[in-house]
Amino acid sequence: MIRWDVIEGNLPLIASKLLEHLALTAVAVGIGLAISALAAYFIRGRKRLVGPVTGTFSLLYTIPSLALLAFLVPVTHLSFLTAEIALVSCTLFILTRNILAGLAAVPTDALEAADAMGYGRFGRLWHVELPLALPLIMAGIRIATVTTLGLVMVTALIGFGGLGQVMLRGYNFRNDTLVLVGFVLTVALGLAADLGLGWLGRAVTPWSRARGT
Amino acid sequence: MARPGGHPLVAGTGDVMAVLTSTIAWFLDPAHWTGVDGVPSRTGEHVILSVLAVVIASAIALPAGLVVGHADRGERIATAVAGIGRAVPSYALLILFVPFFGLGFSSALPALVLLAIPPILVNTVTGIRDVDADTVEAGRGMGMTGREVLMDVEVPAALPVIIVGLRTSAVQVVATTTLAALVAGGGLGRYIVDGFARQQDDRIVAGAFLVAVLAIVTERFFTWIQRQLEGRPGTLRLDVPIAPSPFGGRVAD
Amino acid sequence: MTSPPSDAHRAATVAFDHATKRYPGTNTARSGAVQDLSLEVPAGKICVLVGPSGCGKTTSLKMVNRLIEPTSGRILIDGQDVASREVTDLRRSIGYVIQQVGLFPHQTIGENVATVPRLLGWEPDRRRTRSDELLTLVGLDAATYRDRYPAQLSGGERQRVGVARALAGDPPVMLMDEPFGAVDPIVRERLQNEFLRLQADLAKTILFVTHDIDEAIKMGDLVAVMEVGGKLAQFGTPEEILANPASDFVARFVGVDRGLKRLSLSRVGDLDLLPAITARPGDDAAEPRRRIMANPLEYLLMIDEANRPIGWIGQRQVPSGGALSVLMASAMSPLLDRRTTLKDALAMLIDAEVQVGIVVDDHGALEGLVTADEITAFRRRGAEGSGT
CATH class of the missing domain: 3.10.580.10 (CBS-domain)
Structure with missing residues (x-):
């Protein structure tokens, strides 16, 4: 069923689509993280804002990605921008909620100690709160990245899609090899990101595993 | 907003008001409410396919999750299923199945079932495992059999978590059923895919609107059930796990 | 804002001058309010604030390092109103130990102890030397503990680290809020004794909050008994308070076994x-x-x-x-x-x-x-x- 000559002949296509897949994901998670960090910073401690903002992000998250693309296309056309808006929209909920949950999970006694020892507001945020929120923030980045890697496939419909494009081409031309290659690479990418970011999350928070004597 | 060259697929002018008006007009056109391609028929297809997928997935994942969770040996299985579930995009699954099962319903259903299993399984295992150990021990102490402990103690306590798993599955299935149109399936995705093909913005946006509403209704419905069970209002959705380990639950849609 | 090393060891007097803290709309009981508190702790002494929960003892303590600002009145350290000091500078010059310790879980024990020196801008070498020195001082082997994380320590060990951290900037004043409240009685006993031994050399001015009258009598050079509503019921040496309780409240709080308690004022x-x-x-x-x-x-x-x-x-x-x-x-x-x-x-x-x-x-x-x-x-x- 797998024809190696097809793979060989399409290597440049596969390679470029793989890169596109990674680029679309990286940009989406990067921008999503920036927006989420800002949003979390502004709504934190303002109870009246938390509900509406997370509610909006949650709505964007619930709306199927294909529908989101469909809403956008008449406005922003078949553009990179359209693809990224849809992808970023889906990361916001995961990332914002994890950042907020991470900050909320910082032990209050550590905060009190930080204040009492004379940390300023930003010193406390940077040296105490963010490091302690890091396990949940990293978990958010991990979930958001793996989710986005999957969602990128759908943007094949508007001419992007990375490996989704490889699969779609295989589907359109009845080329089973391309379908399989696209599938295997996608799953491999997802697993690699899941494991890799999980490892990274543990690597940057060595203290979270320190238990017992 | 630059349109990439070579993709003059959509007639979109970028005029939001025009698109909006034509979409409203589309909904008002009685022709769009009758026949195979009418809104009731497409919505029916969408709902039936989704319900079928969730029911079949539940029939597999619920008993399996109960057994694994009760035996308290499920950590690795649940972690593995969650990890693989996250990494396999539904779109990829859908297209992968076409060479095997053919176009349309016959490919869409197995893909949707596979997609729906991980959240239900993971949440069932987690829910059962996380039941307070003292409660379980109290049940045992009163002379309950393993089965009675499971049905009378563990399941009621784990129910809210299990419902969250069902909700995650259902919302994902509703979203992914939209993609079934890509492999010549029915459902509301038809409007979007056909709209792209025919360069009809009103059809695309109408389809997107219907899909979004259905997904949100599904989400609200399960949230409502969950709140009834928990007997208290919640503000945060909990179906996306905050931490993926040891039990990641989220699966990409 | 580091004091020069020569007088860094000098303790400071701490004085409450009609300090009052009111919380709007709460009933006085259990509110932690403080009513017109005036007392002076001489340099180098331990003053224990003791009373039932809600008597405002913790509030009083936190007004010293301005975690809580008084509604009216002043708190003076060496005659200077704390309200006139830059708040972070003030706090860096006051040691603070709490029951939950509040160690930073993401930092090693060595880093935790060196927090205030880091904030004060000390060089890494000097910080490291200082934190090793302090760990040794509180009875922990520096080489063993320096690179561990708080989660790897027992409750008693964490309390020791908490004390070491509070001492790191060599502050003239220390605030301790039920510092030994979270450990079991045997460990508490030992920590109390070791701390008294330390204090004999350090001679810091210490404000110490507890709800336990036995601990107050044992630890305090001076004891301030507070009652619900934030009123100072009696202020004096443990001997005075045991011998002549100023009111029924103090007598009841001190307990019927006063004779037995006085045993803790004498030593072998x-x-x-x-x-x-x-x-x-x-x-x-x-x-x-x-x-x-x-x-x-x-x-x-x-x-x-x-x-x-x-x-x-x-x-x-x-x-x-x-x-x-x-x-x-x-x-x-x-x-x-x-x-x-x-x-x-x-x-x-x-x-x-x-x-x-x-x-x-x-x-x-x-x-x-x-x-x-x-x-x-x-x-x-x-x-x-x-x-x-």
Whole structure:
């Protein structure tokens, strides 16, 4: 069923689509993280804002990605921008909620100690709160990245899609090899990101595993 | 907003008001409410396919999750299923199945079932495992059999978590059923895919609107059930796990 | 804002000047409000704020480092109003220890201890030296603990690190809020004693909050008893408060066993120690046996080459001849030192198999014996002396 000559002949296509897949994901998670960090910073401690903002992000998250693309296309056309808006929209909920949950999970006694020892507001945020929120923030980045890697496939419909494009081409031309290659690479990418970011999350928070004597 | 060259697929002018008006007009056109391609028929297809997928997935994942969770040996299985579930995009699954099962319903259903299993399984295992150990021990102490402990103690306590798993599955299935149109399936995705093909913005946006509403209704419905069970209002959705380990639950849609 | 090292060790006076904290709309009970608190803690002394929950003792403490700002009144450190100081500078110059310790879980023990030096801009080398020095000071081996994380320590070890961290900037003033409240009674006892030993050298000005009157009497040079509503009920030395409670509230709070409590104000060193009849392993049994038979205390104490106690041999177990062996020692009594309070000593003796305390010096060498009878006799004498 797998024809190696097809793979060989399409290597440049596969390679470029793989890169596109990674680029679309990286940009989406990067921008999503920036927006989420800002949003979390502004709504934190303002109870009246938390509900509406997370509610909006949650709505964007619930709306199927294909529908989101469909809403956008008449406005922003078949553009990179359209693809990224849809992808970023889906990361916001995961990332914002994890950042907020991470900050909320910082032990209050550590905060009190930080204040009492004379940390300023930003010193406390940077040296105490963010490091302690890091396990949940990293978990958010991990979930958001793996989710986005999957969602990128759908943007094949508007001419992007990375490996989704490889699969779609295989589907359109009845080329089973391309379908399989696209599938295997996608799953491999997802697993690699899941494991890799999980490892990274543990690597940057060595203290979270320190238990017992 | 630059349109990439070579993709003059959509007639979109970028005029939001025009698109909006034509979409409203589309909904008002009685022709769009009758026949195979009418809104009731497409919505029916969408709902039936989704319900079928969730029911079949539940029939597999619920008993399996109960057994694994009760035996308290499920950590690795649940972690593995969650990890693989996250990494396999539904779109990829859908297209992968076409060479095997053919176009349309016959490919869409197995893909949707596979997609729906991980959240239900993971949440069932987690829910059962996380039941307070003292409660379980109290049940045992009163002379309950393993089965009675499971049905009378563990399941009621784990129910809210299990419902969250069902909700995650259902919302994902509703979203992914939209993609079934890509492999010549029915459902509301038809409007979007056909709209792209025919360069009809009103059809695309109408389809997107219907899909979004259905997904949100599904989400609200399960949230409502969950709140009834928990007997208290919640503000945060909990179906996306905050931490993926040891039990990641989220699966990409 | 570091003080020059020369006067860094100097403690400061802390004074409350009509300090009041009101919380709008709350009833006075359990609100933590403080009403017109005026008192002065001399430099180098421990002042314990004690009272039931909601009496405002923690609020009072937190007004010193401005975690809580007073509604009216002032708090003065060495005559300077804390409100006039830059808040982060102020806090860096005040040590703070709380019950939950509040160690930063993401930092190693060494980094935790060096927090204030880091904020003060010390060089890494100096910080490291300082944190090692402090860990040693609180009885933790620096090489072992420096690179561990807080989660890897026991509750008692964490409390020690908390104290070390509070001392890191060599602050003239320390605030301690139930610092030993979260550990079990045996560990608490030990931490209290060690802290008193430390303070004998450090001579910081310390405000110490507790709800436990026994701890207050043991730790305080001065005790401020507060009552619900944030009123100061009595301020004085532990002796004064035990001898002359200023009100029914104070009398009730101090408790009916005031006589017993006063035992914690005296130490083993205040008693005349009794001599022990001793022998070393290998000694011929005949001579010790003769002496022990004539002695009112029916136990012979085995000691080693360095005069460290090994254990008791009962009168009847001493053989009439032959060499004495370590194996004959069958019972042991609690080891006390001259700083052990009489209350602790009595408590230990009551539980002991042989109700005689063995007093040793810092090297563990025998100094003498203390009996429970002697302690109770001392208490009776003291009670007569103060006219209660």
